Amino acid sequence: MASLVILAAAAAAWIVFVPGATLTLASYGITLPFVAPAAEPASPGSGRPAGGAGGGRGGANRQTNVVTTPVTMASINTTLTAIGEGTAARSVTIAAPTGGNLAEVLVRPGQTVAAGDTIARLESDNEQITYDGAKLAADDASATLERTQGLANSNTVATTAVTAAQLAYDKAALDLRNAEVTLGRRTMTSPITGTVGLIKVTPGNYVTAQTPLTTIDDTSAILVDFWVPERYAPAISLDTPVSVSAIALPGKKFTGKVRAVDSRIDPASRTLQIQAEIPNADGALRAGMSLSVALNFPGEHYPTVNPLAILWSTDGSYVWKFVDGKAKRVPAEIVQRNSDGVLVRADLAPGEAIITEGILQLSDGAAVTLLSGPDGSTDQAATKP
Incomplete structure (x- = not known):
């Protein structure tokens, strides 16, 4: 019994205090004998407010107060960042062309050598004797030939x-x-100009053709191999500018260009291998460094609305646009959510007013009263930064 009394009291309070409650009941064919019928809306220019002379609650054309925010534009997919490993533009491993005892090493680690410089020598007494004998024989044969002629x-x-x-x-x-x-x-020389790495053997050791002596890296330029998702493949070509930063060198930026693009997509990872070349005249970058590579693209541009403006229905997401004092429903497919806005695929232009407050009481074409925010006019849209 107490429950029925509470329900009846709540229903009575709803009828008395909620604007438009009697109209809602009337739309379902329920007429309350103790409530006066709703007044007709005032005709234009009559000077009488809608809902009767007293402007009572629940007028048929009751306007909703709204607040709007402007549509802005945002871009996505403008930058691609990938991690790669730097390698020297040219790198060689110095090894003895034949077996023998290492006689001397003529360079030290970190030394810069030119192409043709001697790196080390093997013991060559026997070979030198053989060469000297051949030289004498050749000289004698030359003299004999000249005398016979x-x-x-x-x-x-x-x-x-x-x-x-x-x-x-x-x-x-x-x-x-x-x-x-x-x-x-018996003599090992450098085929390139570069920097000598660590010496891995010492004089007196026996080395073979498979024994590495040291490495020489030409770091005048650094090559960076990295991988990008296949969706970026059409946008990357030779000489595409890249920006590189090294984890070991915070705050420094290096620029270069794409030097090579692989001919196929990796079927396992669905990525494309790219190689960029970074000039390194000052030697700040070293082979083997972990590098962050950034590429810039034109990107995709979408209207951006306030997150509070997004509503959902059975047809998908939509927003209310403020147009000439009325609310207009505009389908808005969500592309990306950010902290400061939602990128949507919709028929919206920069500067147009989107309703963000009062949206739950709206219907398509309903008259609304703008409390604050842009009205979406051409002038305001044109003056937005």
């Missing part, structure tokens, strides 16, 4: 003697070249 000119010797001397000289010359190559293989 002189005698042939005076018809002192036969032509066959000249031919034999020529063959002897050619063989001696080949032996000399072979001895020279063998001796040269």
